[in-house]
Amino acid sequence: MSYLIHLSTLFSIYAILGVSLNLLIGYTGLISVMHAAFFGVGAYATALLMTKLGLNFFLAAILGAVISGVIGCAIGWLFARLGGDYYVMGSVAWNFIVVSILINWESLTNGPLGIPGIPKPSLGGFSFGSNVPFLILSLIFLVCVYAISRWVVRSSFGRVIKAVREDEEAARVFGYHTLFFKVAVSGIATAMAGIAGALFASYITFIEPTTFSVMESVLILAIVIFGGFANIRGSLLGAFALVLIPEALRFAGFSADIAANMQQLVYGLVLVLFMLYRPQGLIGEYRF
Template sequence: MRSLYSKLKIPVMLVVLYGLPFVTQDPYVMHLANMAMIYSILALSLNVLTGFTGQFSVGHAAFYGIGAYTSGLITVKLGWPIWAGFIAAGVIAGLAGLLLGIPTLRLRGLYLAVATLGFGEIVYQILVNWVSLTNGPKGLTGVPSPTIGPWRLDMYHSYYYLSATALIVVVFLVYRLYYSRVGRAMLAIRENELAAEAMGINSTYYKITAFTISSFFAGIAGALYAHEIMFVSPESFVNAESVSILCMMVVGGVGSIPGSIVGAIALTIIPEYLRAVGDWRLVLYGAVIVLMVTYAPQGLGGWITALDHWLAGTGHYRSGRAKKDKVAAEV
C-alpha cells in the first residue's frame, strides 16, 4: 500500500514549483529562480554523463554556450521562430558533443576531462574572436523572448513557467533514461567497465551516447538562458562556469537526480546570500566545496535519499554505499 507521503510527494513538489510566481514577482528573485532552473538542467545533463557512465566533463559551459549562441543567432540573424531555436540549440550542441566524444571516449580514464577542458577554452576563444558571427566580446543583443499563444514571456516571472516546465521535462527524460535498457548499460559501465564489456555492452557506444545526450541537454539550457536574459556574451561561458556546474553536480551527489537539482539551487542561492560578506564570498564558496567533498562525499543526494526513505517509512536507510566506497578505496 502506498503511503500518503508517496502519493502526495510529486503533487506537492509541483505546487511548490509552479506556485513561486504567485508568492513573489520580484524581478531579482525570479531571475535567480530562472537561473536555478537552468543550472539544474545543466547539473542534470552533466549527471547523465558522470552519474551514468562515470566519465566527466570539465568544459560543459562550451555546450551551454553553443546552445545559447545557436538559438540566439538563428532567432536574431535569421529571424526563425524561437521553438526552432531551442531545437537547433540542442541538436547543434549534441552534434558538437558527438564530434568531440568519438575520438576521445575511446580512451580510458581522465582523457575526456582533459579534452573537454581544452574544448571549453577553444569555444570561448572562438566566441570572443569570431566577431563577424558572434559580435565578439560585445555580445549578441536583441534576443527575442518567446510567446506562447497570447502570452508573451518577457518578464522574469512569466518566463519562469517555461524554465520550470523545461526542468520537469528534462527530469522526466533523465528518469526514463535511468530505468531504460540504455541507462542500465551505462550504469554497468560506471560500476565496472571490463565486466560490462564482458556482458556484451559496447562501452564506447554507450559512453558516446551519454555524452551526446548530456551535451544536448546543456544546449537546451543554453537556449533557455539566451531567451531569458535576451542577451548573450562570451563571458557567460568561461571556464569558471564549467567548474561551477561540475561543483553543483558533485555537491548534489554524483548519480543522484534530486541531488543535482538541490545542488544547483543551493549553489545558485548561497553566493547571493554571501554577498553580505563582500569579497570573502568566493573564499567561503571554495571552502564550502572542499568541506562538502571531504565530509559529505555522497553529496546532498545521500541526505535527500535518506530523508525520502524516512518519510516514506521504508525502514532505516543506511548509507551502505559510502562504506563500500571507503573499503574499495582502501584496498
C-alpha cells in the same frame, strides 16, 4: 517577489545543467569539465538563429540543442574512447577552446562584445516576455529534462551506463558496445545543456563569451557534487543551494567585484571539502 521569480528562473536553468551533467558524471563516470561550453553553444546557436534569421524561440532552441548535442557526440567520441584521464584533460582544453572561438570568430559571434537584444520567446501571439510566464516556461523545460533523465537512468539503457561506470571491461565482455553508450549519453546531456543555454540567452537577452568559461563548468560541477553523484534529485538540491550562495554573499555586504571572487572561492571550497569529507555529496548514491 520579482526577485524570487528571478532566482527561481536561474534555479531552473542551473538545475537543467546540473541534472544533465549528473547523467555524464554520476551515472556514466565521465568527469566532464566542459558543460559550460555546451551551455554556451546552445545559447549562441539560439541567439544567432533568432537575431540573424528571425526564427521563433522554440524552433531556435530545438536547433540549438541539436547542434550542441551533435558537437557533444563528436567530442564525447573523441575523448571517451581513451579513458578517464584523457577525457578529463581533453574536456578542460575543449571548454577553453570554445571560449576562444566565441571570442575570436567575430564575424559570427560579435567577439568579446557579445550578442545583445535577444528576443523573448513567443508562441502563437502569446509572449513569454514577462517574468512569470518565462519562469513557467523554464520550469516546464526543467520538468521535461528531469523526466527524460529519470527515464534514461531507470531504463535498461541506464543500467548499461552504470555498468560502464563500474567496470567498462566487464560491460564489454557482456557484449555491450560501451563506446556507443558513452557517446549517446554525451549527446543527451549536451543537448540538455544546449536547452539551458537557449533559456539563458532569451532570459538575460544578452550573452558574451566569458559567461561560458571553465569557471562556469566548475560551478555546474559543484552543483552535481553538492547534491551527489548518480542522484538527479540531488542535482536539484545542488542547483538550489549554489544559486542562493551569491545572493547570500551579496546580503553579507561584499562589493560587487569582491563578491564575484568570493563566489568562486566558495565553489572551490565546496569541491575540496566535499571530496575530502563526503565524496558522495549530500544525497548521492554513488561514490567514486
